[in-house]
Amino acid sequence: MGSEELREAKKGSLRNPPVETFRPTPEQISEIVGCPLCNAKLYWPLIQRQLQEQGLPDAATTIAVLATVGTEVSSFSPISEFGSNGYFTRMYEGRHDLGNTEPGDGARFHGRGFIQLTGRANYAKYGERIGLSLESNPDLALEPEPAAAILVAFVKDHGIAGHAAQGDWQMVRRLVNGGLNGWQRFKLLVDRFEALAQGIVEARESLGQNPGSDPNVGLTGTELKQVSPD
16 A cells, blocks of 8 residues: 555545534434434433534534544443453552552542543543542543533544544544554444535535535434435
8 A cells, every 4th residue: 555545544535524513313323323322312412512512513523523432332321441440450550640649549540431531630630621520439420411521521632623624534543542443443433424414415405505504404304314324
């Protein structure tokens, strides 16, 4: 593979997002991700509200978030890292890079949430960001509203929006995962959500509506179903 091909492989087709905002329905998310509809109905409005409140409502960032959640937790719900206290102790105890300086920190501050918030320092940082004492009550990171707020704050802190806007999906994945674990599923979800976004634009254009500002407004349930990717 040549250098130009490699650069293209790193990028998706959404270099110029087809809509300024992208608001898929829970039904569309459930179909694409393969998650329970009840989870999409519960968590997606909370995530969408955080994207709006934290200034990240654009289509590319929305797709990055949806694909990330669908890759990290296919159930589309925040989870506690799998493992025993013994495992967490072996993995995280005494990890100063995670701020784990007190006995028991390894198990206490194991991964939780949509993106596995880990380490005392991160619980303290994001607790301050969202106005909750996650350091004193780490399990709050599993609650719906805090989990959504932490997810979007992480995306904002790590500059994911800029890379998503450029279509650099490999970098988006690396910023969340530290590598490319889950890359094939992540890119598949990106492609499917891009196709959905483009389909909504085309549906609106066929109806003589402005395709740019609020892509789902004005479309009936039948029309939304028709633009869902196969």
